[in-house]
Amino acid sequence: xxxxxxxxxxxxxxxxxxxMTMEFILVRMLPRELPVDKVQAAAIxxxxxxxxxxxxxxxxxxxxxxxxxxKWDFGTSWYIDFxxxxxxxxxxxxxxxxxxxxxxxxxxxPLGIGLGIFAAIKKNKWQDSLISTMVMVFVSVPSYVYAFxxxxxxxxxxxxxxxxxxSVADAGGTYFSWKMFHSMIAPILALxxxxxxxxxxxxxxxxxxxxxSDYMLLARTKGLTKxxxxxxxxxxxxxxxxxxxxxxxxxxxxxxxxxxxxxFSIPGVGQLYIKSITLFxxxxxxxxxxxxxxxxxxxxxxxxxxxxxxxxxxxxxxR
Amino acid sequence: xxxxxxxxxYIPPEKFVFVNEGERxxxxxxxDKPIGYFKDAWNRFRKNKASVVATxxxxxVVLYAFLMPLLNNRYDSRFMDSYYAKKAxxxxxFRELNIGILDGGVDRAFSEKxxxxxxAMGMAAEDWDGTxxxxxxxxxxxxxxxxxxxxxxxxxKKGKDVSITYKARIxxxxxxxxxxxSVEQAEYQRIRDWEEETGLHVLYPLxxxxxxxxxxxxxxxxYKTKKSNPIYLNEKxxxxxxxxxxxxxxxxxxxxxxxxxxxYWEYTGGGSFDNAQYKVRVxxxxxxxxxxxxxxxxxxxxxxxxxxxxLRLAGGIRLSLLVAVCVSVIxxxxxxxxxxxxxxYGGLADLLMERIxxxxxxxxxxxxxxxxxxxxxxxxxAVPSLLFAYVLTGWISTAYRVxxxxxxxxxxxxxxxxxTLGARDWRIIWKHIFPNTLGTIITSCALAIPGVINSESxxxxxxxxxxxxxxxxxxxxLLSDASAIWTNYPHxxxxxxxxxxxxxICFNLFGNGLRDAFNPSLRGVED
Numbered sequence: 001x002x003x004x005x006x007x008x009x010x011x012x013x014x015x016x017x018x019x020m021t022m023e024f025i026l027v028r029m030l031p032r033e034l035p036v037d038k039v040q041a042a043a044i045x046x047x048x049x050x051x052x053x054x055x056x057x058x059x060x061x062x063x064x065x066x067x068x069x070x071k072w073d074f075g076t077s078w079y080i081d082f083x084x085x086x087x088x089x090x091x092x093x094x095x096x097x098x099x100x101x102x103x104x105x106x107x108x109x110p111l112g113i114g115l116g117i118f119a120a121i122k123k124n125k126w127q128d129s130l131i132s133t134m135v136m137v138f139v140s141v142p143s144y145v146y147a148f149x150x151x152x153x154x155x156x157x158x159x160x161x162x163x164x165x166x167s168v169a170d171a172g173g174t175y176f177s178w179k180m181f182h183s184m185i186a187p188i189l190a191l192x193x194x195x196x197x198x199x200x201x202x203x204x205x206x207x208x209x210x211x212x213s214d215y216m217l218l219a220r221t222k223g224l225t226k227x228x229x230x231x232x233x234x235x236x237x238x239x240x241x242x243x244x245x246x247x248x249x250x251x252x253x254x255x256x257x258x259x260x261x262x263x264f265s266i267p268g269v270g271q272l273y274i275k276s277i278t279l280f281x282x283x284x285x286x287x288x289x290x291x292x293x294x295x296x297x298x299x300x301x302x303x304x305x306x307x308x309x310x311x312x313x314x315x316x317x318x319r
Numbered sequence: 320x321x322x323x324x325x326x327x328x329y330i331p332p333e334k335f336v337f338v339n340e341g342e343r344x345x346x347x348x349x350x351d352k353p354i355g356y357f358k359d360a361w362n363r364f365r366k367n368k369a370s371v372v373a374t375x376x377x378x379x380v381v382l383y384a385f386l387m388p389l390l391n392n393r394y395d396s397r398f399m400d401s402y403y404a405k406k407a408x409x410x411x412x413f414r415e416l417n418i419g420i421l422d423g424g425v426d427r428a429f430s431e432k433x434x435x436x437x438x439a440m441g442m443a444a445e446d447w448d449g450t451x452x453x454x455x456x457x458x459x460x461x462x463x464x465x466x467x468x469x470x471x472x473x474x475x476k477k478g479k480d481v482s483i484t485y486k487a488r489i490x491x492x493x494x495x496x497x498x499x500x501s502v503e504q505a506e507y508q509r510i511r512d513w514e515e516e517t518g519l520h521v522l523y524p525l526x527x528x529x530x531x532x533x534x535x536x537x538x539x540x541x542y543k544t545k546k547s548n549p550i551y552l553n554e555k556x557x558x559x560x561x562x563x564x565x566x567x568x569x570x571x572x573x574x575x576x577x578x579x580x581x582x583y584w585e586y587t588g589g590g591s592f593d594n595a596q597y598k599v600r601v602x603x604x605x606x607x608x609x610x611x612x613x614x615x616x617x618x619x620x621x622x623x624x625x626x627x628x629x630l631r632l633a634g635g636i637r638l639s640l641l642v643a644v645c646v647s648v649i650x651x652x653x654x655x656x657x658x659x660x661x662x663x664y665g666g667l668a669d670l671l672m673e674r675i676x677x678x679x680x681x682x683x684x685x686x687x688x689x690x691x692x693x694x695x696x697x698x699x700x701a702v703p704s705l706l707f708a709y710v711l712t713g714w715i716s717t718a719y720r721v722x723x724x725x726x727x728x729x730x731x732x733x734x735x736x737x738x739t740l741g742a743r744d745w746r747i748i749w750k751h752i753f754p755n756t757l758g759t760i761i762t763s764c765a766l767a768i769p770g771v772i773n774s775e776s777x778x779x780x781x782x783x784x785x786x787x788x789x790x791x792x793x794x795x796x797l798l799s800d801a802s803a804i805w806t807n808y809p810h811x812x813x814x815x816x817x818x819x820x821x822x823x824i825c826f827n828l829f830g831n832g833l834r835d836a837f838n839p840s841l842r843g844v845e846d
Contacts, residue, residue, distance in 0.1 A: 023682070026694065145819065148816060277689060297681050300681075
């Protein structure tokens with residue numbers, strides 16, 4: 001197992017390095033724009049010169065890698081937060097993203113799995129067809145349509161929730177205040193509909209498969225009641241694919257949803273990405289890009305490894 | 320009991336006869352027509368009601384997207400009227416019926432003076448000859464009365480002041496009312512001729528520029544006002560506020576000549592007879608008819624710039640579908656070839672190609688799309704660079720499926736037989752193994768379409784893909800146009816969001832139906 005994990009991690013690091021190289025080259029090839037303000041432009045241009053931004057791209061990449069390994073320096077933000085290290089800019093925006101997505105997951109996991117189990121047990125009855133139809137609709141509709149619906153009904157018609165996220169100053173200087181949570185309810189809801197539906201569909205599919213397996217018949221014949229057999233045998237086996245999926249969702253909360261952050265003006269990682277493009281802040285853009293790449297790779301590898309731990313028969317990618 | 324009886328039955332040997340005596344034994348011919356793979360899939364697909372309905376809806380939406388520009392002979396994609404921007408859906412027919420839909424109506428709360436201003440538009444419309452003796456009842460009965468219906472008003476106390484608020488439904492098109500325009504002499508004459516011909520009125524008396532005219536640019540204050548409250552002058556020449564009540568008469572403030580006749584035009588500049596500019600006051604609803612030859616009729620309303628939303632929507636659906644289908648087909652081709660080579664040859668080729676897909680699939684799509692847009696959109700345009708972005712990583716899942724299928728089939732006996740008979744690799748791949756993968760690929764292509772539509776609209780909503788110009792729009796662009804103003808004009812958001820959701824649901828149902836249909840293990844399973 002240890003060898004397998006090491007092999008997977010090594011492979012992941014290699015892929016990550018290649019992706020990072022490609023992204024670096026593509027980002028550095030972009031024409032850099034200086035601000036209109038002449039004093040600031042001169043200051044930035046001289047900093048760029050000193051940091052080696054005008055050297056050949058491969059030399060720049062070497063400087064970049066050296067900066068990361070020696071000083072944990074991923075470049076500097078020039079427009080979003082003037083001369084703030086790109087790493088800090090990103091880390092500062094992680095809290096709201098993680099909070100909103102974490103709340104949404106905590107809300108949708110029990111509901112989604114619960115509904116999925118219910119639908120699987122009531123398979124082919126009216127409850128199941130109702131849930132399945134709803135799931136079909138909710139999985140298909142894009143998340144920002146929910147965002148508009150939530151805004152329209154809960155803000156515009158009923159006035160229960162604010163239109164957008166409060167700023168930290170408004171909400172008492174911290175992301176953990178009650179007022180902040182109140183303004184987070186709208187994006188949490190908008191994120192949760194699709195999440196619940198997806199989880200419900202997945203759980204139902206897995207559980208119906210295990211419920212019709214031969215070992216369930218055996219369990220019933222040896223005298224277990226239906227609920228005993230379901231909880232002891234079917235649920236355990238159904239969890240094999242569900243658990244890794246949950247783990248990957250928990251890693252996914254780091255990335256968050258760009259469009260939801262944009263609609264509810266959450267000052268998170270996704271909004272930073274859009275901002276860095278529109279403001280031509282390429283060091284931050286680079287930072288955010290490799291962050292996203294890393295997360296998606298991490299989610300993939302953790303899923304593979306956790307499969308290996310949960311069900312040792314499966315070793316993804318092993319030949 | 321029965322078994323015992325059977326054992327005791329005695330059949331005498333002479334009763335035995337040969338069944339086929341004198342006949343040749345041959346294979347029977349099939350009585351039914353053989354059912355092929357695709358026929359079988361079609362039979363199963365047909366039984367799935369939801370998928371069939373979804374397919375019908377998709378066909379209808381596609382028909383709408385392609386036929387709408389042809390059916391609509393009044394507006395083309397460039398027709399724009401900025402005064403009628405963001406207006407609610409309206410057709411003259413339904414406005415006449417007055418049943419609460421498609422009447423251009425918007426529900427709004429009015430203050431007393433706001434309500435009077437709206438009603439006064441209808442009153443002024445009836446008073447084209449500027450006599451000023453039009454009554455409230457005549458105004459309310461006018462065809463140009465913007466107020467469709469109103470309630471009795473509720474009193475709102477704010478400190479000492481008591482004001483009345485009316486809830487009313489107002490026709491957003493007629494609400495535009497009057498406006499000042501600058502026309503040439505010849506144009507003025509043409510409008511007059513048109514008025515004579517149709518009996519409709521475009522030109523209305525100008526308004527005096529005096530102390531009772533609060534806003535000289537607003538052509539709707541044709542009555543005397545003070546702080547935009549309507550007033551009358553009593554015997555001592557003092558201004559008194561007119562309150563909204565039955566039989567209300569407003570004092571007109573028209574510009575009149577020495578004999579008291581209203582003035583319809585005013586010379587503003589220009590030299591000769593031809594290009595002299597006249598300032599005139601027009602009723603915009605009729606001016607629109609004069610200009611275009613028809614009444615404004617928008618079944619889905621107008622968008623934020625004044626284009627017909629129904630047409631823009633058709634354009635958006637066209638673009639989204641076009642991108643989705645292109646991506647799907649290209650991914651089909653690349654994925655099939657890549658996956659086939661990978662799966663058939665295996666070994667080192669497979670290992671190397673797998674690493675390439677590992678790397679490509681490791682890059683999040685949004686980053687690929689962004690980089691392609693920034694690098695390429697200036698050179699080849701936004702849509703092609705979007706296509707490139709999709710094609711770069713989109714085929715991976717197809718290739719993966721094809722590879723799995725090849726692993727399953729390549730060691731089967733019939734492939735071995737084909738090889739023994741001397742078939743080349745290329746022939747074995749495409750003739751013998753590939754048809755087995757068709758079902759899964761078609762399914763994955765169909766299921767890729769909603770994904771592409773979704774991410775495309777997301778990218779253009781976020782502004783990463785900027786389609787911009789009037790000719791090309793996408794559903795995401797419509798949504799992002801509406802995003803800042805939609806709380807006041809909900810139809811701008813509701814219509815594209817609804818169509819987008821409908822498309823997504825239908826394509827998913829269609830794809831699921833295909834998946835079940837192409838799965839032969841579900842043959843005969845009825846549940």
